[in-house]
Amino acid sequence: MDEQKIRQEVAIRKLLDRMPQHVAQSFTEEQLLHLKVALGARKWGRHKVDVRGTLKVPFIPQQLYYVFLIGRNYRSLSRREKRISAFMVTLIASLWLCFCILFGLLVLYLVKSALGINLFEGFSLGIWGWFKELIK
Known part of the structure; x- marks a missing residue:
């Protein structure tokens, strides 16, 4: 060239x-x-989301800058970053699993209550009454 x-x-x-x-x-x-x-x-x-700017904070003479980036990470991760990533994936998966289980139990409880099935006589969690009030 x-x-x-x-x-x-x-x-x-x-x-x-x-x-x-x-x-x-x-x-x-x-x-x-x-x-x-x-x-x-x-x-x-190059990032999918690249938001940069400055902020003037009252009572502080300097301006502060912010950067918000979202995009694919092309770097190879360090051992520490890999551990943190694995922990976060495990945490998010665990939270999602707990949410799904609790939601499933709620749906089962509402179906049981709608069918009029009482597991313990004279005892109610009050969820069915709350749900009926919510859908009115």
Whole structure:
């Protein structure tokens, strides 16, 4: 690739446009190629959700910035990150399983109550009465 072609590429042109003219002209073709590789390796910069901004907080003279990113993680995880990830997956799966079991028990209880089946005479959790009031 000749030097004029590399200088016309968008990423290199934007980079060189931010520099003083004499500095931008001082780069060799080899240096520009290495800059292109370094800039091209930044594929991690694309995110599905990329929200950035600044906040002015009262009584604090400096502004604070925030970054909210959501996207695929292309990095390889460290051992600690893998443990945390495994723990979070286990926790979420356990919470989902508990929710499903409790919801299933609630549905079974409501069906039992709708059919008029009493497991213990004179004892009620009050869920059937609450449910009847809710659907009125």
